[in-house]
Amino acid sequence: MTQADVASTANIRPRRRRRRNLTPFLLLSPAILVILFVVLLPLLFSFYTSFTGYRLIKPETLYQWVGFQNYQRIFADKNFWAAFGRTVLFLTIALNLEFLLGLGIALLINRITWGQRALRTMMMFPMMFSPILVGYQFKFIFNDNIGILNNALQALGLSEGAIPWLVDKYLAMFSILFAEIWMSTSVFAILLLAGLFAMPRDPLEAARVDGCNPWQVFRHITLPFLMPFAFIAMTIRSLDVARAYDIVDVMTGGGPAGRTELLWTLIARVGYDNARMGQANAMAYISILLSIAFTYYFFTKLIAARKYMGGAD
Amino acid sequence: MDRVLKKRIGKIVTWFLTFVLMLIISVPGLWVVLTAFRPNREVLAKPAIWIPQDPGWTNFAKIFGFGAEQIAIPVPAYFANSLIIASTSTVIALLIGMSGGYAFARYRFKFKNKIFLGLMLSRTVPGIALSLPIFIIWSRLGLIDAKLGLIIVYVALNVPFTIWLIDGFFRQIPKEMSEAAQVDGCTRWQAFWHIEFPLAKSGIASAGIFAFLTSWNEYALASNLTRSTDSKTLPVGLMDFTAQFTIDWAGMSAMAVIIIIPALILTFLVQKHLIAGLTFGGVKG
Amino acid sequence: MRLSRTMALATGVALSALLMGTAIAGDENFDYGSFEGYTLRVKLIGGAQYEPLYATISEWEEMTGAKVDVLSRKNHFELDREIKQDIAAGTLDWCVASNHTSFAPQYGNIYIDLNGVIAEDILAEFQPLALQNSTVDDRLVQLPRHSDISNLYYQKSLFEDQANKDGFKAEYGYDLNPPETWDQFKDQAMFFADPPRFYGTQFVGKDEAITGRFYELLVANGGNLFDENWNPIFNSPAGVEAVQWFKELYDAQAVPAGVPNYLWDDTGLGFASGTVALNLDWAGWASFFNDPENSQVAGNIGLVRAPVGSAGIRTGWSGSHSFSITATCDNTEAAASFVTFLTANDRQMIEARKGLLPTRAAVWDQAKAEFAADGNDFMVNVFETYAQSMAEDAFTPPLIAEWIEVSNEIWPRLQAAILGEMTPQEALDEAAGKARIIMEDAGRL
Incomplete structure (x- = not known):
């Protein structure tokens, strides 16, 4: 509806116009209310506590104002920044690999006609798994002594020793990444598959007739068309990456020696085990800024891609 | 001839790659399913026993209290809680999402993009940062260890994505259709209900499945907000298998199977809608 | 709804108890009082x-x-x-909770002093050391349920094998016998190891578990965590030796x-x-280890007291599981009756049969007599060994609210240090620095 339309309707029915301006807010009010109540209100509370020396086991410390002390301590704490850097690294690797693998799976399944429905269901199999379950599953698989991975490698004669999957500097990170990617690639695959289904056939045919090779077709036609779907998937995933907390907490608890410590495991330990909620909430605020940055980045990309496709505003 | 050969090789490669990928996707999960039917002794054996020698339903019987040794995990109660909490919160999130999505798709208003972005960003707050403040507020309201408490949280968790998908889907439906209906004397509500809603069904279904799976599988918040069989959900119940000194892998796997099956059935049923819904919901419009 | 479920569960459990032949003799002459209509949370x-x-x-409910x-x-x-959340939210609307020596000091005054609440003659039946370890700031905040200390299990056949004996003597220059010192423990673990098929020993490697092991070895080597003024001093040579x-x-x-x-x-x-x-572990595993259904080493297990460190002190990190009563409880009398019931002789016997260590002196003898009557020499040995270490070696971590937090540093x-990212000295220096900040924040320094 253009501005002119609105104006003309308004001229005829002035009362209707006022209602119209209210209607969207009315329709949105339940959504806004529930978010305010469940997200914003708690956030305000934790924002306040990040300036106090709040300790869970001493309720009176809720009123012990310490100014920026929590933040100062965090900024000076190299373990915190190590966890911060590791979290950024973890997110970057996980999201990119999930995208690439998801793309691969979607392209493959799109080519297969026979048994596609079964394959699609199978592809979504990991989505049924609760993150905490994924954690236990891979903790068991990667166990160095009785885990099936080491047992299989030893049985096949591929490895002599017991590989410390959850302990080694690089392998531990690899293991939690593997679990996270295993769990979440499906989301990318299914969204990209949906994109492939929605793809118009004509440009593809035209390009083939013009003598483009399959790679050129993919690079210049399929991929640009898929990008908005990819950004949607990225946005969705960056919205709830914190789900990885359950996995990491179960598999390694951030250890050993902090090798897999991510912001979320650190926050949980400081807040609950050490009962220093004030400090934990200060960390949480920095972690929230990080996820907002990630999401915002993909979101602007998404809007741009939508515009490029001639979609809505 | 050369072309035919090339095509055939391409096909074989496709199938081979698919096979490998599907193997990686399904083996870890299938191992859990297999473990559910084996005794702990076999699970922990070294060298590993690959083919179950003594498969049976013992682990399930134990969980439901039919076995010789009772481990008394109230799975039926957890199951009922999970089902009630996940489906109620999904339905409410869908209703709120439809109303919000419709607003974004059909109206122009002030701060539209800002509100949209704000709703989305609300989802980025990690659960661990919310858990304590929510706990304190909820305890004042008597919502701890109550299904309602968890339902409200899950609705908030799911509303952003639901709005997004449904918004995209309503945009896909030509505005003219509902306008024509209104000219014919329908109210806006009637037009919505008879014209736009049926067309948006698969989008709503796909939003629904995402919302359901999120609530069904959520652990971090549920573990904080639930206390007893009045409200504990299945993923929280999974922790019953870990004591301070022992983990009952076999029992846990059996419980895992119980958690997965309903999700699997549901996904299989709506997966046609899922693909269709995502195709149009997310981007176009 | 909730009531009927609880009842169904209770009946089911009681029934299975009967079937298992562990029905409790009706020797309850003790008067647990009457709290008709009261619900204890x-x-x-x-x-x-x-x-x-x-x-x-359910028996207590009946009585x-x-x-x-x-x-x-x-x-x-x-x-x-959960309890920390309850403190934070002020939702301490329940009466009794499980507790543990290591955790108890954190909870401050939410639990009452049981001196005077539990009758003195009942408290007198508990082991004095167990009660002493349950006391924080002169308040008996918990009634001990069963205790926990580690001793050394080993595979007997390995030590009887002549080839092993000869090989060990040749390599290390002394006879192969179950280890008396931590150094011998280390030698033998290295001697038996054949990775990845077989290992000499294992240790718990994270959380409070490894802090506890480190702590007891530190003490056994003559060191300590803090000096008398709460200055962290565990980055001492004794500490480095322990990490090593x-x-x-x-x-x-x-x-x-x-x-x-x-x-x-x-x-x-x-x-x-x-x-x-070799495996340094608590008594709770004993019956599991010796059960052919669950264990490959059943019938082949030896047990000796935990070894001594370089200062000639035996390791003996110990604690107790326990029950506490909240200060906000609306019926302290009922709560006291309940925890008394759960820690009474007959109840401790139920746990002792599984290998859990009783906190009442009389139950030790009763359990040993019962094992002997059953011809279960293994469990008799277990109880004798653990009785000795509980009596002579047991010590707890510092009973201060900051313990878990210091442990997390x-x-x-x-x-x-174990993985080689820092030297033991660097690791301990850094941990001691962090511990100092915690003690300063707590106002102890």
């Missing part, structure tokens, strides 16, 4: 070892007319988190490579799988 530690005791709760509502049943770390013990075994691959991620369940199951020679750095 409790939070208990859950898990396989702890549950059998709870099957008897007193009260109902017990078990609000939650979780492992101790989860329970700890873990590190050398890890470097020699005498322990599984995954140990930094191991907790108690991993070490217990590892020993039961027959792939580990120590263990990641122990791991770093």
Whole structure:
């Protein structure tokens, strides 16, 4: 509806116009209310506590104002920044690999006609798994002594020793990444598959007739068309990456020696085990800024891609 | 001839790659399913026993209290809680999402993009940062260890994505259709209900499945907000298998199977809608 | 709804108790009082070892007319988190909770002093040391349920094998006998190790578990965590020597490579799988280890007291599981009756049969007599060995609110030292610096 339309309707029915301006807010009010109540209100509370020396086991410390002390301590704490850097690294690797693998799976399944429905269901199999379950599953698989991975490698004669999957500097990170990617690639695959289904056939045919090779077709036609779907998937995933907390907490608890410590495991330990909620909430605020940055980045990309496709505003 | 050969090789490669990928996707999960039917002794054996020698339903019987040794995990109660909490919160999130999505798709208003972005960003707050403040507020309201408490949280968790998908889907439906209906004397509500809603069904279904799976599988918040069989959900119940000194892998796997099956059935049923819904919901419009 | 479910559960459990032949003799001359119509709200530690005791709760309900509502049943770390949340939110609307020596000091004054609440003649039946370890700031904040200390299990056949005896003597220059010192423990673990098929020993590698092991070895080597003014002093030579013990075994691959991620369940199951020679562990595993259904080493287990460190002190990190009563409880009398019931002779016998160590002196003898009558020499030996270590070696971590927090600064750095990211001295220096900040914040320094 253009501005002119609105104006003309308004001229005829002035009362209707006022209602119209209210209607969207009315329709949105339940959504806004529930978010305010469940997200914003708690956030305000934790924002306040990040300036106090709040300790869970001493309720009176809720009123012990310490100014920026929590933040100062965090900024000076190299373990915190190590966890911060590791979290950024973890997110970057996980999201990119999930995208690439998801793309691969979607392209493959799109080519297969026979048994596609079964394959699609199978592809979504990991989505049924609760993150905490994924954690236990891979903790068991990667166990160095009785885990099936080491047992299989030893049985096949591929490895002599017991590989410390959850302990080694690089392998531990690899293991939690593997679990996270295993769990979440499906989301990318299914969204990209949906994109492939929605793809118009004509440009593809035209390009083939013009003598483009399959790679050129993919690079210049399929991929640009898929990008908005990819950004949607990225946005969705960056919205709830914190789900990885359950996995990491179960598999390694951030250890050993902090090798897999991510912001979320650190926050949980400081807040609950050490009962220093004030400090934990200060960390949480920095972690929230990080996820907002990630999401915002993909979101602007998404809007741009939508515009490029001639979609809505 | 050369072309035919090339095509055939391409096909074989496709199938081979698919096979490998599907193997990686399904083996870890299938191992859990297999473990559910084996005794702990076999699970922990070294060298590993690959083919179950003594498969049976013992682990399930134990969980439901039919076995010789009772481990008394109230799975039926957890199951009922999970089902009630996940489906109620999904339905409410869908209703709120439809109303919000419709607003974004059909109206122009002030701060539209800002509100949209704000709703989305609300989802980025990690659960661990919310858990304590929510706990304190909820305890004042008597919502701890109550299904309602968890339902409200899950609705908030799911509303952003639901709005997004449904918004995209309503945009896909030509505005003219509902306008024509209104000219014919329908109210806006009637037009919505008879014209736009049926067309948006698969989008709503796909939003629904995402919302359901999120609530069904959520652990971090549920573990904080639930206390007893009045409200504990299945993923929280999974922790019953870990004591301070022992983990009952076999029992846990059996419980895992119980958690997965309903999700699997549901996904299989709506997966046609899922693909269709995502195709149009997310981007176009 | 909730009521009927609880009742169904209770009947089921009581029934199974009967079937198992562990029905409790009706020797309850003790008057547990009458609390008709009252509902006692409790939070208990859950898990396989702890549950059998709870099957008897229905008896207490019958005797007193009260109902017990078990609000939650979780492992101790989860329970700890829940109780902290309750403190924060002011929702201490329950009466009794499971507690533990290491955790108790954190909870401040939410639990009452049981002196005077539990009759003196009842308290007199508990082991004095167990009560002393349950006391924080002169307040008996918990009634001990069963105790916990580690001794050394080993595979007997390995020590009887002549080839092993000869080989060991040739390599290390002394006879192969179950270790008396931590150095011998290390030698033998290295000697038996044949990774990845067989390991000399294993240790718990994370959380409070490894801090505790480090702490007891520190003490056994003549060091301590804090001096009398609460200055952290564990970065001493004794501390470095303790860390070195873990590190050398890890470097020699005498322990599984995954140990930094191991907790108690991993070490217990590892020993039961027959792939580990020596295992320092608590008594709760004893009957499991000797059960052919679960364990490959059944019938082949020896047990000796935990070894001595370089200062000639035996390690003996100990603690007790216990029950506490909240200050906000609306019926302290009922709560006291309940915890008295759960720690009474007959109830402790139920746990003792599984190998859990009683806190009442009389139960030790009763359990030993019962094992002897059954011809269960293994369990008699277990109880004799653990009785000795409980009487002579047991000591607790410092009973201060900051313990868990200090522990959380120590263990990641122990791991770093074991894995070679820092030297033991660097790791301990850094941990001591962090511990100092905690003690300063707490106003102790």
